[in-house]
Amino acid sequence: MTEPHSPTAAEFWEARYRDGGRLWSGRPNSLLVREAGHLAPGRALDLGCGEGADAVWLASRGWRVTGVDISHTALERAALHAAEAGVRDRTAWERHVLGETFPEGPFDLVNAQFLQSPVELDQQRILRQAADAVAAGGTLLLVMHAGWPSWQTEPPFEAEFPTLRGVLDELALPEADWTVETLETVRSVHVSPEGVEGFREDNVWRVRRGEA
Template sequence: MTDTPAPAPAAEFWEARYRDADRVWSGRPNPLLVREAGDLTPGTALDLGCGEGADAVWLAGRGWRVTGVDISTTALERAAVHAAEAGVGDRTAWERHELGRSFPEGTFDLVSAQFLQSPVPLDQQAVLSRAARAVADGGTLLIVMHAGWPTWQTEPPFDADFPTLDGVLAELALPAGEWTVETRETVRRPHTSPEGVEGHRDDNVWRLRRV
């Protein structure tokens, strides 16, 4: 029997993932961010787990001033290049944080957490609670997470706990009367495997406004 190696520290894992590939993500903004933030009045935004910067660049292109946060230095360097090439470098800032250990200062009109799910340890509840505290009065907290594996994923690559619509709200324990739930929905989308097997995947989305 072969011993299973201990998980790499989060920073080491994500830095290696970005460093070992020319590009990890598509360069396009997450569709549910586009759907949910498209009608918001631009202000200041915080993009948690920004990766190579596609969401932040999209927001900046719509007039937001965006702070993008990631654990990987390589990802942040690529994000800065993407923003400069898109002509929004002056509306974006990039900060390295290992969420759960450190967090950006200040409050924001939009705090976006898109797929803050990780194969290595991450205190998701603590991060989302801190994200809620970073929302300014009248601002929006937008959370999107996978609700399960794709239908063609018969052998999951790692153990994962997928959050439920009610579970995340319970864990946030937001003060009564201070927040309005504007979106609470499971969205099904087509999802094709790398080998071309067609299927779908469900994502959960929460849009909450501090009132």
């Protein structure tokens, strides 16, 4: 009997975007707004950009943004969003299978919001490459789910959620070269598809590379 085919990350995410309508709200992630709203614009990299909401928000604030995703469909939607928002000239879109290829830096801000996947993803390698891509004086901003929503009594798949200290240890950033500016678990209201109100916790890391 033939074993069932397990989709690659590229197949999984392309199917998720292609086989349905818009997945996300089109609004920037609130923790990006909170953590990056005060930063002076420069060159930004948005990893796992999806349909482009975060990249478009950054571009609207004067950043020149490279948005990266594994899905062709997601990138097409992101480019359309940028055009509709009037920031097409400040955005560029690149398809990468992160962990295998990575955009050329350096960048003044590297943003990765919820770079988590139910299919194989070399998260540790990607986050180290993200840190390596930060320019002198630049910022690395990571936001990841710390666990399932409170109402999720039967998780749909097994998952290991990153801890605040665990990610810092994996990054192994030299203390002489980096300053940790935010290291926090944030709880927010999270409503289930059936309307059950609960909460979800997300971990936030904002670290700044020292000046050259």
